[in-house]
Amino acid sequence: MPEIIFPGPEGRLEGRFHPQPKTDAPIAIVLHPHPQFGGTMNNKVVYNLHYAFHKMGFSVLRFNFRGVGRSQGEYDQGIGELSDAAAALDYVQAQSQNARHCWVAGFSFGAWIGMQLLMRRPDITGFVSVAPPANLYDFSFLAPCPASGLVINGTADRVAPPRDTKTLVGKLQEQRGITITHTEIEGADHFFKDEEQHMQPMLNTVTEYVTRRLTESTR
Structure with a gap:
C-alpha cells in the first residue's frame, strides 16, 4: 500500500492510501x-477498519493527524x-472523482472528528463511529444528523461507557429522515483487544452494515 504525503492546513500530512482499480469505486x-x-x-x-473497507471495494485513506508521525503541525x-x-477527504475525492458513495469511519476521538466532518460535508453518504466518547465530548452539534x-x-468499555453511548444513540434515533443503527459487542473493551471474541465481531458488523447500505443504494 503506497505511503503518501498530501497537503494539510498546517503542512504535510502522512497517510496510507489504498485505491481501487475501478474509477467509480x-x-x-x-x-x-x-x-x-x-x-x-x-x-x-x-x-483493521481500513482493510475492511478496502475488501468491500472502497478506495480508502487513513492518515496521521497533525503532529503525529511525519504529519506536520501540533495538536489543536x-x-x-x-x-x-x-x-x-479532499485528497481522496480528487483521486476518485467518479465515486458515488463517500463514507467516514472513526474510532474514539476519531469518531468525534468524523461526526463533525459529517456535518460540514453533505457529500458524505454514510458513517461508522466506533466507541464514540460521548462522555468526554459534546455531540450536540448533530442536530440534525445529516x-x-x-x-x-x-x-x-471503561473509556467511553456504554450508558453514554446509548444516550447519544437515543437522541440521534429520535431524528427524522435518518436511521442510526447501534450494535454492542458483548464483553469488548474500548480497544476490542480480543481478536476472536471482540475485534472480528466488530469488523463483521461493520462489513455487514456497509455492504447492506451499498446494496440498497443500487436498487
Whole structure:
C-alpha cells in the first residue's frame, strides 16, 4: 500500500492510501484515536477498519493527524484535526472523482472528528463511529444528523461507557429522515483487544452494515 504525503492546513500530512482499480469505486477515510494518548493511523482498530473497507471495494485513506508521525503541525484540540480530516477527504475525492458513495469511519476521538466532518460535508453518504466518547465530548452539534450510520461499542468499555453511548444513540434515533443503527459487542473493551471474541465481531458488523447500505443504494 503506497505511503503518501498530501497537503494539510498546517503542512504535510502522512497517510496510507489504498485505491481501487475501478474509477467509480466508493471512497472512505478512517480517523484515528486521540493524538495525545498514543493514537496513530496504525492503531489496530483503525488498521483493521481500513482493510475492511478496502475488501468491500472502497478506495480508502487513513492518515496521521497533525503532529503525529511525519504529519506536520501540533495538536489543536480537535479544531485543526477536523480541518485535517477535511483535507484528507479532499485528497481522496480528487483521486476518485467518479465515486458515488463517500463514507467516514472513526474510532474514539476519531469518531468525534468524523461526526463533525459529517456535518460540514453533505457529500458524505454514510458513517461508522466506533466507541464514540460521548462522555468526554459534546455531540450536540448533530442536530440534525445529516446521514444514516452505524454506532458500535463494547459493553465493557471503561473509556467511553456504554450508558453514554446509548444516550447519544437515543437522541440521534429520535431524528427524522435518518436511521442510526447501534450494535454492542458483548464483553469488548474500548480497544476490542480480543481478536476472536471482540475485534472480528466488530469488523463483521461493520462489513455487514456497509455492504447492506451499498446494496440498497443500487436498487
